[in-house]
Amino acid sequence: MSSTAQASQAFNKILSQPKLSSKARTAQEIEEGVKRLRRLILVEGVPSQEDATLRPRIWKILLRVDDLSADKYLSFVARGPSDFRDKIRNDTFRTLATDRGFKERVREDMLVRLLDAFVWRNQERPHATFDFTYVQGMNVLAAPFLYTMPSEVEAFFCFSRFIEQCCPLYVQPTLDGVHRGLKLLDRCLKIVDPELFAYLRSKKLSAEIYAFPSVLTLCACTPPLDQVLKLWDFLLAYGVHLNVLCVIAQLLLMRDEVMACPSPMRLLRTLPPLEALPVIGIAVTLVRDLPAELYEELVRHPFEAINQR
Incomplete structure (x- = not known):
């Protein structure tokens, strides 16, 4: 065997x-x-x-998704376009546009329908801790679920649980969780590789400038998609906060080229193809290098507002 x-x-x-x-x-x-x-x-x-069948079954278990009411989903879809339809359509056509396999499996109308339904769903949750509409990046975060799950209904409920429980601060109108993640990336990089951090800073490069897409989309913007899904297996199992360390891991894998480049933003604008296993391996080792207080802040930043502490 x-x-x-x-x-x-x-x-x-x-x-x-x-x-x-x-x-x-x-x-x-x-x-x-x-x-x-x-x-x-x-x-x-x-x-x-x-x-x-393994990945969809595993993702549903990790997300604790067992309510898969097709009727509920269809009731949201039946409401038609949400108030954010124009904004949604402005993003969906370019979602993972260069990935042929994704385009063959996930049509644009599926993405639009799921995102509209998510907006409608959250208009029925008046007492929720966070308000959700549609914001930049949600289209890319929805894409792996539509690609992985056997049905649109399963993708919708997994995506909804993921957004509402795992990273609600990443999809607030101010993208608060994303910006906090970028600041944490700088702080973590300064500890794990002070020389690389200093070199990037000497070029006036902070994580806000070079890592925004990778943090916003949990690396789903970096092809190939099969490697993104492997990385997401890890993030769903251990926490989306670890994506910050996965971005640092990608920097460390290209460290020599970055340090030798007089204009490193040219390299960082388009990261090399994602290799999930080495990235995960490095990210796991980086955890041990961080002070406990900083790591705890990293854990909480996708879902806990500062005023909740």
Whole structure:
């Protein structure tokens, strides 16, 4: 049996024992199963080519999504264009525009429909901690869910849970979480590689200037898409805050070229093709180099407003 087949078998064993998809499962069974899933994602990676059903099943479990009411989704869709339709359409046509596989699987109307439905959904949540409409970057954050999930309904509920629970501050009108993430990137880089940080600063380059797209989209803007999905397996398992360290990891992988370039923004404007495994490996090691207080701030920045503390 090949290693990928063995990994697929290991994932399927966890997914079925205990039955994480069963509504009769206990909280302890869920947590134990999720812990094993996280460990396997880090050690083996999700062998999606061996079993195409694995990634959608795993993402739904990691996001705790079990309410998949097609009627509810269709009721939002039936309302037609939201007040943000023009803004949505201004972004959706260029979503992952250079990825042929994405364009073949995900039509623009699917993206538009999902994003409109998300706006309608959140007009029914008057007592929610955060208000949600449509903001820049949401189209790219929705794209992996529509590409991965077997149905638009599943993509909608996974995307909604992801936005509302994992990174609500990234999609506020001020993009507060994104800007905080960029500031944290600078602070983390200064600790893990002070020489690279100083060189970039000598060129008047802060993370706000060179890393905004990567932080805003959780690296989904950097092809190829199959590597983005592997990176997202990791982020969904361990927390989207780690994307900041994944961006630093990409910088470290191209460190020599950056340090030798008199105009490094030329290199940083378009990052090299994403390689998920080395990026994840470096990001995990960087965690150990950060002071506990800074790491705690990093953990909380996508979802906890400063005035909530």
